[in-house]
Amino acid sequence: LSADKSTESKRKVTCLLKLVSAVGAGRCRLSKIGASRRPPPARVRVAVRLRPFVDGTAGASDPPCVRGMDSCSLEIANWRNHQETLKYQFDAFYGERSTQQDIYAGSVQPILRHLLEGQNASVLAYGPTGAGKTHTMLGSPEQPGVIPRALMDLLQLTREEGAEGRPWALSVTMSYLEIYQEKVLDLLDSTSGDLVIREDCRGNILIPGLTQKPITSFADFERHFLPASRNRTVGATRLNQRSSRSHAVLLVKVDQRERLAPFRQREGKLYLIDLAGSEDNRRTGNKGLRLKESGAINASLFVLGKVVDALNQGLPRVPYRDSKLTRLLQDSLGGSAHSILIANIAPERHFYLDTVSALNFAARTKEVINRPFTNESLQPHVLGPVKLSQKELLGPPEAKKARGPEEEEIGSAEPMAASASASQKLSPLQKLSSMDPAMLERLLSLDRLLASQGSQGAPLLSTPKRERMVLMKTVEEKDLEIERLKMKQKELEAKVLAQKAEDSKEKENHCPTILRPLLHRTVTVAKPLKKAVVMPLQLIQEQAASPNAEIHILKNKGRKRKVESLDAPEPEEKAEDCWELQISPELLAHGRQKILDLLNEGSARDLRSLQRIGPKKAQLIVGWRELHGPFSQVEDLERVEGITGKQMESFLKANILGLAAGQRCGPS
Ligand SMILES: Nc1ncnc2c1ncn2[C@@H]1O[C@H](COP(=O)(O)OP(=O)(O)OP(=O)(O)O)[C@@H](O)[C@H]1O
Structure with missing residues (x-):
């Protein structure tokens, strides 16, 4: 029953997510267009x-x-x-x-x-x-x-x-x-x-x-x-x-x-x-x-x-x-x-x-x-320093009233139309210009968006005021709806979590014997490595069977490790088996050569496929190579700015075997 409940809640969350993205599509499109405008x-x-x-x-x-x-x-x-x-x-x-x-x-x-x-x-x-x-x-x-x-x-x-x-x-x-x-x-x-x-x-x-x-x-x-x-x-x-x-x-x-x-x-x-x-x-x-x-x-x-x-x-x-x-x-x-x-x-x-x-x-x-990029903004006082005829700004009735001493010339430092009485008589265009800059900015981006959509999109600012208001209202309503749906989504997610907790409690009650005491230890979840180096199983098996294998896997008597548990007041010492790899020098040399080839010929993207090489280091390596020519040995990595000797060594260890083994097994 509880599994059914949880599936149902998950389904609801998925539906809601779909709804959110559908409702937000208009906005997403806006922001995507903005983002794709990267100069x-x-x-x-x-x-x-x-x-x-x-x-x-x-x-x-x-x-x-x-x-x-x-x-x-x-x-x-x-x-x-x-x-x-x-x-x-x-x-x-x-x-x-x-x-x-x-x-x-x-x-x-x-x-x-x-x-x-x-x-x-x-x-x-x-x-x-x-x-x-x-x-x-x-x-x-x-x-x-x-x-x-x-x-x-x-x-x-x-x-x-x-x-x-x-x-x-x-x-x-x-x-x-x-x-x-x-x-x-x-x-x-x-x-x-x-x-x-x-x-x-x-x-x-x-x-x-x-x-x-x-x-x-x-x-x-x-x-x-x-x-x-x-x-x-x-x-x-x-x-x-x-x-x-x-x-x-x-x-x-x-x-x-x-x-x-x-x-x-x-x-x-x-x-x-x-x-x-x-x-x-x-x-x-x-x-x-x-x-x-x-x-x-x-x-x-x-x-x-x-x-x-x-x-x-x-x-x-x-x-x-x-x-x-x-x-x-x-x-x-x-x-x-x-x-x-x-x-x-x-x-x-x-x-x-x-x-x-x-x-x-x-x-x-x-x-x-x-x-x-274009440095463009809105004029802080749109009716200020620019020489604008009032006829250009006002509708016919207002134009008559406003013509007179308050008309300003180019270069005037003081903004015009600042008085409260004047603002009461503002025409729609003047109202637009006295609008909150953030809102106006938004209108402008909508305007540009519509303009960029070709003939079907008439520029917003030149559409009649009523239609403009309707458009703005629709955007605001969509905003509100998105907010509401987001809240709902959060609620449902919380419910799913609560349900899960309840389920696991129930399980505990029903099968208490299966449970082991938890280790009393704080575990930090390590960031998973980008790509684990896994010794191909097939290779290990082949090598175990062949006396001439280049990799020998030896089982050693283990080191002792302290293990803490809830039962014991003191941590117990336990011996663990550990595995050791013996690798032939020839294989190591192949690994090295492969790394060197990658360093000299690989693109930044290829380099990122290596262990311990992120985008920044990949870029540094490519830059160094362009400036100084090819690396003559893997150790030259140390000469790249930002890569220390220690980092170079751990990089070598992390990659050499994976690459050498990859070579022996054919293309990976
Ligand atoms: N293309 C040119 N044709 C004729 N004369 C030139 C030309 N370029 C430079 N000169 C002459 O060479 C002399 C040095 O030039 P200029 O002063 O422009 O050098 P500069 O690079 O600005 O030097 P500094 O860095 O010391 O100021 C001047 O006498 C200048 O008239």
Whole structure:
């Protein structure tokens, strides 16, 4: 009878679960759609620019140490073997004859459009000191670089996109800072001290207190930028008369505000970064302050290298916080930006080692994956700063009443329609805009969902108010129903448990003789091992029968073990038989070889089939292999960051026999 009851309850629970999932299907679909909207990956793009020989500098008469092969690849002599060259392939290679326009049009201009989609973008100039970073980013009045060209185009784009009558109003602001000796200094306000870098809850990097100047024209930009550039710390070194002693970061923000409901806002950030060059102080001849500056520059570039390596190897901790530069670049490298790195290199022979190191860094950076997404939210005061005609917002009767002195202009800091009396006369659209942001956010996602379903789904926000309300009500009712069913499910589960307890009690009463006294011991249930290594039974049997078997199973007189019981006051000592395996060295060697093959050829997924290798370790092994080449012996595992000698030994023990035996028995 009790078994019947329990089956019945289980059936009820199953039915309820089915019901819950059926009722919740609409919501699940919503959240799944949200989840599947994970931003698509965008690899950091890398371009290399080789500067021409500069007149009057040492080594200008020597042949160049780098040679371009085509528009994407180059080669450089291999210092380990003079018969060979090292070949590199990038997204673009610009030779010594390339112009400023080539670099801008080929590598920078294409990413600017993302700013108008509310996404972030960044351009970084990297390379040894004197290799042409500032020339690439800033250029000269005759040969303007990336910065003036990008600003010119961006301002033009925003003017067109934000023109009257277009759906979005656009505004552009600029900030300019330098990181000098690990201090963040505002170049637009020379009186400011070291600024702090913070991260908001959405992972955006912010610098509170950093000056932001609105710019509407290129003349505006130059008015702020040129004097600020003079504030940047430069100094003469043996390799560059005007060497940048700091990392300079120009931040351009494009804000967009939707003119009509649902009054979204978007923000796209563009970082244009001229990094200070890595310096070999034996060659720069730096002393005193220059040496100190150089130390800070090299240290932050070293952390930059570590960040790139950590991202490539999928390490759990990326050391962004180890320098101000990497902290600032957090959303550009491995973050949310469309990023391009321009590695500048020099042709002179004395730059050879710096060039190889810059090329290696560039090659590693090419593997970094970003996930740019649109920074979109609702305007906090939807009727505030955007220039909206009241006619656009109000229905005909309200429009008449509202036209008048309260109409606001663009750029007004104060939100409008805040007074209680005004809110009493709100039109449906105004009510929508004054709605609880969470509710509005939800409406928006519903709206997007319906829009994504094609023609059958009319956008929610443009459906009449009554239908909208009905839809919202349905969602709320479904929510309530789900909650109710969940409660019911819990109740039923509790009943099933109570029933089980009752059943087992009954059993105890009926057959008391079968029961053994329980061991008085707290047992911790160990997490089951991912895949138990089981010696194939067939093999053991074969080996037991064959005198030449490679595995011998020996029965030893056992060790003594203390066993506690409820009956005995003291734990009893019991001898247990234990089994020992003797394995032939040949079989062990096979096992080792098989592990080695897997380490060298297996994918991260294959590696996870090994004992003691989880997803993180598998990733680390693949990363190590890509960086250092194949493992020559299993013990090399110890050299992988995060794997200790002890872990390597236990890994070996756990896998060797299973793999060796697997080999003898044919494919598993
Ligand atoms: N593509 C180029 N064409 C002509 N001249 C160039 C080019 N690139 C760099 N130069 C010249 O080389 C010199 C060094 O360049 P630049 O100052 O841009 O180097 P840098 O990498 O910014 O150095 P640092 O890191 O020390 O600031 C400058 O005189 C610059 O005008």
